[in-house]
Amino acid sequence: MSQWLEMDKPQEECGVFAIHLNEPADIAALCHLGLFALQHRGQESCGICVSNGRDIVIEKDMGLVSEVFSETRLDKLHLTNARTGIGHTRYSTTGSSLRFNAQPLTVRSNKGLLALAHNGNFTNAKHIRNQMLNEGAVFQTTNDSEVMINLVARYSHLSLIDATARVMAELEGGFAVVMMDKNKIIGLRDAHGVRPLVIGEMPAEQGGGFVFASEPSALHVIGARFLRDVRPGELVTADEQGLHSRQVLTATPSPCAFEWIYFARGDGALDGADVHVSRIRMGEVLAQEAPVDADVVVGVPDSGLPAAIGYARASGILYDMGLYKSPYAGRTFINPNQRLRELKVRLKLAPTASVKGKRVILVDDSIVRGTTSGRIVQLLRNAGATEVHFRVSSPPIKYPCYYGIDTAARKELAAATMTVTEIQQKIGADSLAYISEVGVARAIGLANTCLACFNGAYPAGHPGEEAEKDGIEMPLFDSVIS
Numbered sequence: 001m002s003q004w005l006e007m008d009k010p011q012e013e014c015g016v017f018a019i020h021l022n023e024p025a026d027i028a029a030l031c032h033l034g035l036f037a038l039q040h041r042g043q044e045s046c047g048i049c050v051s052n053g054r055d056i057v058i059e060k061d062m063g064l065v066s067e068v069f070s071e072t073r074l075d076k077l078h079l080t081n082a083r084t085g086i087g088h089t090r091y092s093t094t095g096s097s098l099r100f101n102a103q104p105l106t107v108r109s110n111k112g113l114l115a116l117a118h119n120g121n122f123t124n125a126k127h128i129r130n131q132m133l134n135e136g137a138v139f140q141t142t143n144d145s146e147v148m149i150n151l152v153a154r155y156s157h158l159s160l161i162d163a164t165a166r167v168m169a170e171l172e173g174g175f176a177v178v179m180m181d182k183n184k185i186i187g188l189r190d191a192h193g194v195r196p197l198v199i200g201e202m203p204a205e206q207g208g209g210f211v212f213a214s215e216p217s218a219l220h221v222i223g224a225r226f227l228r229d230v231r232p233g234e235l236v237t238a239d240e241q242g243l244h245s246r247q248v249l250t251a252t253p254s255p256c257a258f259e260w261i262y263f264a265r266g267d268g269a270l271d272g273a274d275v276h277v278s279r280i281r282m283g284e285v286l287a288q289e290a291p292v293d294a295d296v297v298v299g300v301p302d303s304g305l306p307a308a309i310g311y312a313r314a315s316g317i318l319y320d321m322g323l324y325k326s327p328y329a330g331r332t333f334i335n336p337n338q339r340l341r342e343l344k345v346r347l348k349l350a351p352t353a354s355v356k357g358k359r360v361i362l363v364d365d366s367i368v369r370g371t372t373s374g375r376i377v378q379l380l381r382n383a384g385a386t387e388v389h390f391r392v393s394s395p396p397i398k399y400p401c402y403y404g405i406d407t408a409a410r411k412e413l414a415a416a417t418m419t420v421t422e423i424q425q426k427i428g429a430d431s432l433a434y435i436s437e438v439g440v441a442r443a444i445g446l447a448n449t450c451l452a453c454f455n456g457a458y459p460a461g462h463p464g465e466e467a468e469k470d471g472i473e474m475p476l477f478d479s480v481i482s
Helices: 027-037 071-076 125-134 145-154 160-170 258-263 275-289 305-315 338-348 371-382 420-427 437-444 465-470
Strands: 014-021 045-051 056-062 084-090 105-109 112-122 173-180 185-189 198-201 209-213 225-229 234-239 242-247 296-299 323-325 349-351 359-364 387-392 431-434
Touching: 014 027, 014 112, 014 173, 014 185, 014 234, 027 045, 027 071, 027 084, 027 209, 056 071, 056 112, 084 112, 084 173, 105 145, 112 125, 112 145, 125 145, 145 160, 145 173, 160 185, 160 234, 185 209, 209 234, 258 275, 258 437, 275 305, 275 437, 296 305, 305 359, 323 371, 338 349, 338 371, 349 371, 359 371, 371 387, 371 420, 420 431
Parallel strands: 296 359, 359 387, 387 431
Antiparallel strands: 014 084, 014 209, 045 056, 045 084, 105 112, 112 173, 173 185, 185 234, 198 209, 198 225, 234 242, 323 349
8 A cells, every 4th residue: 555655545443353262272372463454454463362152351552563463572472372463553533543542352241251353434532431430331442343342242132143133223324343252152243335345265284264354465464364245234254163143234335445445455355356456447437537648657555556557558658667666665654744744755755767758647546635646646757757637546535435435524625625737837847636436436346336425315314413514533532631
């Protein structure tokens, strides 16, 4: 993913991982590998929780997987006869960027010790939380995941599975959740399947059992075989008796289109639609919808490259690596100094000689605020490009996301406040064109996808006008906690 300057790309909330084996194994190591494969889904914090059927241990902290889980920390997660674990990698949307919001979350309840990891947002979480606070509930974090785990614990007269099914019906929004007690794992998706979750099976020689993960990449890295996606509205359990399914909610599929545009790794498929193939098709459709006479097609590394390849194929114009991305730049954080922001773009991206004297078609997956897009256009001009025509493989982002993607407040979205011509002038391109909503849907090839950030039609509920005005951060406490 091209997170070369985090502020100007939509950020995804989380990656989740869960595993239950029939035989004891180094569960922490398997969760560790799974989180590496999901690191692109969240780079703020991460955590792992492991159980051997008697004890549960957890380690979590702020930072990348490689930063948090040293050998010493992994040793703390080693339990004799461990068979069950969950993991999480987070980029916060709801809830502050603080250590106590790192997941998995754990709670001691009448159902024993439970741990939960969550991807997405519950749009009615603030309302439910306020009700629970008025009834005397106590919360330890500011994120909406704690609302769910406390709701589950409240249904003391129900089994864990029945309580979870009941809570699924009470929560609104787009979400995928993995949960565990000492002996089993649970995976579920909202009725619209906005956020992804897949199921894999471990081979017998590796202990047998099942794995839930946000993407197939986390299955492949530990040797699990992809079985299928968790269906929208489905609750799936893996325990000693095998895999069990319950269709809790009526499925009305509307998975997030941005998974295929930008978020998901290109080496897998979600809900039956191949990610890399979809991105190639987006470029092909974009070339059909917005042709331009030019000499070379250049993609913005990394997530803009497949669409650039597709654009070149459909247009017959040469594709070349016009931008080099440094593999050693690592993460960068936003500095208030404008000059330092510009230098960080140069640190991560550098133009190649292939753009000199050329009319360039620059392809990227999205424009959010437009500031970084303008800097890239200027990089190409400084390198000798005679023209720069910007093509975008997503429609204009006009609305904030309430389902786990940190796009920005609506007033900060370029397409919400400016016309295409005005955005073109802001970024300094010779022309600017976006793929249409029909075009991106055709490229993905599913019957229905969530396009709310483009058209404002939210399939899984809406937190209200106040949240739309203020942005996607929906504070769960009236006072600031630090």
